[in-house]
Amino acid sequence: MAADRIFGAVMIVLALGYVLSAMNIQTSFMSDPVGPRLFPYLVAGVVTLCSLIMILRPDPNAEWPGPMMVLKIGTALLLLVGYALLIRPLGFIIPTVVVSAALSYMISPRPVPAALAGLGLGVGLFVLFKVILGLGLVAFPRGWF
Amino acid sequence: MDILSNLALGFSIALSPWTLMLALIGCFVGTIIGALPGLGPSNGVALLIPISFSMGLDAISALVLLTSVYYGAMYGGRISSILLNIPGDEPAMMTTLDGYPMAKQGRAGDALVISGVASFYGALLATIGLMFLAPMLSRVAFQFGPAEYFALYMLAFCTLGGVGSNNQAKAAMAAAIGLGIAMIGLDKTTGMPRFTFGELHLMDGIDFLVAIVGLFAVAEVFHFIESHGKNSAIGVKLGKITIPWRDLKTTQGAMARGTGIGFVAGILPGAGASLGSFLAYMAEKSVSKNRANFGKGAPEGVAAPEAGNNAAAGGALIPMLTLGVPGSGTTAVLLALLLTLNITPGPLLFTEQPHVVWSLIAALLIANVMLLILNVPMVKVFVKILSVPSWVLLPGVTMVAFVGIYSLTGSSFDMMLMVAFGLLGWICRKLDIPTVPIILGILLGNAMEDNLRRAMVLSNGDWTYLFQSGISIGLWTAAVLGFVAPMFLRRVLKKPPIPATESYDRD
Numbered sequence: 072m073a074a075d076r077i078f079g080a081v082m083i084v085l086a087l088g089y090v091l092s093a094m095n096i097q098t099s100f101m102s103d104p105v106g107p108r109l110f111p112y113l114v115a116g117v118v119t120l121c122s123l124i125m126i127l128r129p130d131p132n133a134e135w136p137g138p139m140m141v142l143k144i145g146t147a148l149l150l151l152v153g154y155a156l157l158i159r160p161l162g163f164i165i166p167t168v169v170v171s172a173a174l175s176y177m178i179s180p181r182p183v184p185a186a187l188a189g190l191g192l193g194v195g196l197f198v199l200f201k202v203i204l205g206l207g208l209v210a211f212p213r214g215w216f
Numbered sequence: 217m218d219i220l221s222n223l224a225l226g227f228s229i230a231l232s233p234w235t236l237m238l239a240l241i242g243c244f245v246g247t248i249i250g251a252l253p254g255l256g257p258s259n260g261v262a263l264l265i266p267i268s269f270s271m272g273l274d275a276i277s278a279l280v281l282l283t284s285v286y287y288g289a290m291y292g293g294r295i296s297s298i299l300l301n302i303p304g305d306e307p308a309m310m311t312t313l314d315g316y317p318m319a320k321q322g323r324a325g326d327a328l329v330i331s332g333v334a335s336f337y338g339a340l341l342a343t344i345g346l347m348f349l350a351p352m353l354s355r356v357a358f359q360f361g362p363a364e365y366f367a368l369y370m371l372a373f374c375t376l377g378g379v380g381s382n383n384q385a386k387a388a389m390a391a392a393i394g395l396g397i398a399m400i401g402l403d404k405t406t407g408m409p410r411f412t413f414g415e416l417h418l419m420d421g422i423d424f425l426v427a428i429v430g431l432f433a434v435a436e437v438f439h440f441i442e443s444h445g446k447n448s449a450i451g452v453k454l455g456k457i458t459i460p461w462r463d464l465k466t467t468q469g470a471m472a473r474g475t476g477i478g479f480v481a482g483i484l485p486g487a488g489a490s491l492g493s494f495l496a497y498m499a500e501k502s503v504s505k506n507r508a509n510f511g512k513g514a515p516e517g518v519a520a521p522e523a524g525n526n527a528a529a530g531g532a533l534i535p536m537l538t539l540g541v542p543g544s545g546t547t548a549v550l551l552a553l554l555l556t557l558n559i560t561p562g563p564l565l566f567t568e569q570p571h572v573v574w575s576l577i578a579a580l581l582i583a584n585v586m587l588l589i590l591n592v593p594m595v596k597v598f599v600k601i602l603s604v605p606s607w608v609l610l611p612g613v614t615m616v617a618f619v620g621i622y623s624l625t626g627s628s629f630d631m632m633l634m635v636a637f638g639l640l641g642w643i644c645r646k647l648d649i650p651t652v653p654i655i656l657g658i659l660l661g662n663a664m665e666d667n668l669r670r671a672m673v674l675s676n677g678d679w680t681y682l683f684q685s686g687i688s689i690g691l692w693t694a695a696v697l698g699f700v701a702p703m704f705l706r707r708v709l710k711k712p713p714i715p716a717t718e719s720y721d722r723d
Contacts (some may be wrong), residue, residue, distance in 0.1 A: 155631035
């Protein structure tokens with residue numbers, strides 16, 4: 072119940088911001104009768120209406136994760152963001168081994184299989200994508216070899 | 217015969233060794249993707265689009281590869297339904313109801329063969345139906361102007377929201393979120409930036425592939441981390457595979473009925489394969505002589521939904537190819553594929569690029585035969601692959617998602633955007649907000665706005681123009697009905713108990 076209400080409230084705020092941002096869209100001299108602002112306004116209207124319905128008539132609550140799980144999901148999120156940032160400077164293999172081992176450990180907390188899964192995926196996927204499929208991946212940081 | 221000469225053209229392209237090999241690889245990979253719980257046709261195909269695109273495949277090769285994956289995933293979904301009681305993807309849900317009981321009685325092999333043949337039957341007839349209906353529909357589609365297209369997009373969103381979700385407000389919200397995201401970037405008509413906040417990366421808009429891979433594949437990772445171990449199932453042993461000729465004979469009727477129902481459900485926008493298999497199962501249950509056995513391992517209960525979901529997969533291609541409006545999550549992903557390849561679906565596709573359409577159809581027919589061979593005599597190979605533990609599978613899926621987006625765009629910004637979409641997908645799933653309308657909104661948003669604005673240019677700003685032609689009135693009526701009617705029907709039609717699913721694949 073609360074979850075639907077919170078989401079609805081957040082979406083109303085976002086819709087308002089969306090409308091404000093849409094009001095600043097520049098129109099050029101060669102515009103059409105509708106212009107570039109109307110459709111965003113319509114979209115924001117639908118979002119607001121739906122948010123109000125969600126706030127007034129929320130569905131029964133889903134099972135929300137406890138604090139430990141939130142921490143876990145947060146860690147996973149950080150890992151993935153870190154991966155997105157590091158894959159360019161560090162090359163494919165090292166971040167992939169580390170992140171997939173960590174994810175594997177989060178799903179099944181046994182260190183040895185997790186490490187093996189990480190190693191296997193890091194090397195295996197590199198061979199698959201780079202050697203077999205010919206995608207442009209870099210194995211290691213530049214200047215190592 | 218027009219169709220025969222077109223088909224000959226299609227086969228002349230599709231029968232090259234290179235295309236055949238791609239189709240075989242696609243079928244094999246697709247069956248694996250379908251069989252693995254948590255991966256289904258839509259996220260499987262979504263993962264593979266950026267990769268096949270980065271490999272530099274030409275349009276027809278990529279199309280053949282990925283539609284083979286699509287059909288393959290539809291076949292593969294039944295394997296884990298039958299052996300593990302976990303649907304490999306959402307359309308295969310109904311197959312668990314009788315497939316798993318059959319497997320527990322030691323008839324796992326029989327159930328796999330019957331469902332494999334039923335899949336073949338459904339998919340083959342649907343592909344033939346596609347051959348006849350799609351050109352006809354594309355001739356109708358020529359009469360569509362901007363007003364009609366706008367109404368058609370409304371229809372797609374409304375039925376998808378009405379039929380495919382439990383709460384209309386949430387479905388409409390999802391569609392609006394998608395449409396709102398589609399607005400980001402340069403406005404096509406005026407060339408002015410919208411919602412870019414000066415960020416250069418946002419000028420081109422958000423790449424729909426980034427959104428799709430995030431919502432479908434990365435969200436699955438968050439879900440898995442949260443639910444790990446909860447859904448572990450005990451598998452059933454699979455003995456020697458023999459062909460149960462007697463059962464195949466008695467389930468002929470069920471297959472034919474399932475195919476018909478599934479095909480129609482597939483053509484309807486917003487319905488898709490899940491509804492196809494659901495309706496096929498319910499219908500078969502009410503007409504079958506073997507009614508009492510349903511739910512306890514009736515072969516008809518395996519045959520009908522499998523024929524239904526594969527027929528729907530074929531039927532769903534019709535509106536996607538002729539009108540450019542996908543009816544389900546998976547066809548939305550296939551539409552994304554077409555757009556990535558610079559193929560614009562619609563009536564012109566059939567007249568201007570017949571070689572694309574007909575080689576696709578020929579490839580589907582070939583893929584079907586390959587899939588029958590892969591899925592009946594060789595099904596044991598896939599059963600082995602099913603035993604890949606989730607602690608290897610999930611990190612693997614994540615990395616494939618990253619590699620795809622990385623090699624497509626090469627930008628860390630897009631990868632972070634993908635992770636953000638993954639988080640959004642996870643939150644939506646928690647709140648029971650469907651994600652398919654979001655995808656559809658991102659895919660269709662610009663075209664929808666464009667058609668609205670062109671309609672207004674044609675009518676000089678007169679809104680009633682949207683409701684003037686017979687076609688658009690029909691479409692609007694259908695849209696309203698499709699959105700409102702399920703609210704009432706939901707009270708009458710109670711869904712049967714649904715087995716625990718690990719899949720995220722709302723087809």
